[in-house]
Amino acid sequence: MAERDTIVVVGGGLAAGKAVEGLRDSGYGGHLVLVGDEHHLPYERPPLSKGYLMDQDPLENVFVHPPGWYEEHDVDLRLGTRAEGLDVEAHTLDVGGERIEWHRLLLATGSRPRRLRLADDSGAPVAYLRTIEDSDRIKQTLRPDRRLVVIGGGWIGLEVAAAARTAGCEVTVLEMLDKPLLRVLGPEVADVFVDLHDGRGVDLRTGVSVVGSERRGERAVVTLDDGSSVEADLLVVGVGVEPRVELAEAAGLAVDDGIVVDEHLRTSHPDVFAAGDVANAYHPVLGRHLRVEHWDNAIEQGTVAARTLLGSDESYTRLPYFFTDQYDLGMEYVGNVGPEGYDEVVLRGDVPGRVFTAFWVAKDRVVAGMHVNDWDAIEPVRRIVTAGKVDLSALRDAATPWEGVVG
Numbered sequence: 001m002a003e004r005d006t007i008v009v010v011g012g013g014l015a016a017g018k019a020v021e022g023l024r025d026s027g028y029g030g031h032l033v034l035v036g037d038e039h040h041l042p043y044e045r046p047p048l049s050k051g052y053l054m055d056q057d058p059l060e061n062v063f064v065h066p067p068g069w070y071e072e073h074d075v076d077l078r079l080g081t082r083a084e085g086l087d088v089e090a091h092t093l094d095v096g097g098e099r100i101e102w103h104r105l106l107l108a109t110g111s112r113p114r115r116l117r118l119a120d121d122s123g124a125p126v127a128y129l130r131t132i133e134d135s136d137r138i139k140q141t142l143r144p145d146r147r148l149v150v151i152g153g154g155w156i157g158l159e160v161a162a163a164a165r166t167a168g169c170e171v172t173v174l175e176m177l178d179k180p181l182l183r184v185l186g187p188e189v190a191d192v193f194v195d196l197h198d199g200r201g202v203d204l205r206t207g208v209s210v211v212g213s214e215r216r217g218e219r220a221v222v223t224l225d226d227g228s229s230v231e232a233d234l235l236v237v238g239v240g241v242e243p244r245v246e247l248a249e250a251a252g253l254a255v256d257d258g259i260v261v262d263e264h265l266r267t268s269h270p271d272v273f274a275a276g277d278v279a280n281a282y283h284p285v286l287g288r289h290l291r292v293e294h295w296d297n298a299i300e301q302g303t304v305a306a307r308t309l310l311g312s313d314e315s316y317t318r319l320p321y322f323f324t325d326q327y328d329l330g331m332e333y334v335g336n337v338g339p340e341g342y343d344e345v346v347l348r349g350d351v352p353g354r355v356f357t358a359f360w361v362a363k364d365r366v367v368a369g370m371h372v373n374d375w376d377a378i379e380p381v382r383r384i385v386t387a388g389k390v391d392l393s394a395l396r397d398a399a400t401p402w403e404g405v406v407g
């Protein structure tokens with residue numbers, strides 16, 4: 001694109017931060033605007049439920065680039081400003097009373113926590129976790145004399161539970177399904193997380209629904225469908241996120257569980273792209289659209305979108321990857337079990353001792369794999385999932401080295 005051109009990146013998160021970096025790295029020398037409605041420079045969210053929440057990582061560590069980077073790279077930063085009024089035919093975007101004309105635009109508007117009305121409407125102390133301010137607020141409650149109820153046994157809920165237990169709080173986790181993380185991991189591996197939290201004294205209640213919530217003094221009381229109730233100083237709600245599609249939707253772009261993009265991350269308008277949590281991208285390897293709500297995807301899609309915005313015809317083919325840290329358990333996961341589920345889980349290593357690998361097999365192909373506390377295994381896990389078709393009997397035989405499973 002020419003020097004006089006303008007590219008606008010909407011959203012001040014990780015995908016946006018990596019996209020502006022990628023644009024300058026690729027030699028784009030034109031006007032580059034980054035619009036974000038938070039007041040912070042683009043930052044990474046994983047520490048907000050881990051090291052930062054536990055007061056182990058300082059705030060400086062969460063930012064994608066140091067403060068001087070944006071000026072050095074001539075990025076026109078518009079923080080604390082919501083982008084509104086996107087007109088894709090006119091190629092304009094309304095930002096804080098100004099109309100910006102653009103040639104190409106990237107939507108990296110991310111996602112927001114799904115709200116639980118019954119908790120919000122009760123007037124009880126309720127927190128969600130998405131921003132630095134959310135993390136600061138929860139952090140204030142992490143003291144030994146405090147009690148937390150976490151609604152939702154997903155990644156965020158369990159990480160908050162781990163941080164709170166580590167700080168000495170009493171913690172109850174309420175999960176609607178029979179096990180936490182059941183939809184992602186299946187029952188075999190979900191049990192690892194049940195044991196982990198049980199062993200640390202978390203009161204994990206599964207197969208229960210919250211049917212009521214009220215404020216009692218400064219505290220919250222939630223009522224469950226089994227008739228019991230739990231009291232807490234703070235209710236933390238972690239029941240998933242929803243993509244922030246409103247700008248795209250109002251502009252008439254195709255939206256279906258996120259902004260629909262092709263394998264080049266291009267939306268239904270040829271000059272508009274989307275990346276990160278908000279993008280429901282066609283994945284050529286998996287052969288279907290997929291919206292991924294993870295850190296690695298924001299980094300990699302932001303970087304690839306920078307190149308496709310500049311005219312490259314490269315496709316985004318990276319397999320989904322995510323990680324978690326809870327107490328002394330670290331885990332990395334690669335791949336994706338499709339809507340049809342899996343037929344078998346192959347476990348290798350010491351599952352009770354929490355040093356092992358797991359592979360999900362569907363129709364004789366490995367579709368996902370992970371390791372727990374076995375850090376050298378991530379590369380073989382990635383190779384095996386990428387290959388898909390491997391010698392399954394060798395995989396099932398824990399004595400066979402990785403080279404015997406995949407070349």
Ligand SMILES: Cc1cc2nc3c(=O)[nH]c(=O)nc-3n(C[C@H](O)[C@H](O)[C@H](O)COP(=O)(O)OP(=O)(O)OC[C@H]3O[C@@H](n4cnc5c(N)ncnc54)[C@H](O)[C@@H]3O)c2cc1C
Binds near residue numbers: 015049129130
């Ligand atoms: C507490 C927490 C812990 C996490 N831990 C992990 C983890 O351990 N591992 C992992 O893989 N993933 C983790 N994730 C997920 C990961 O952080 C997200 O996938 C990633 O942040 C997505 O980046 P993004 O840039 O797409 O979106 P976001 O980070 O949501 O950023 C989007 C930004 O755009 C802004 N915005 C939206 N609309 C507008 C508008 N109209 N105008 C201006 N600005 C706008 C938003 O306010 C936001 O700042 C975690 C997430 C959270 C919240």
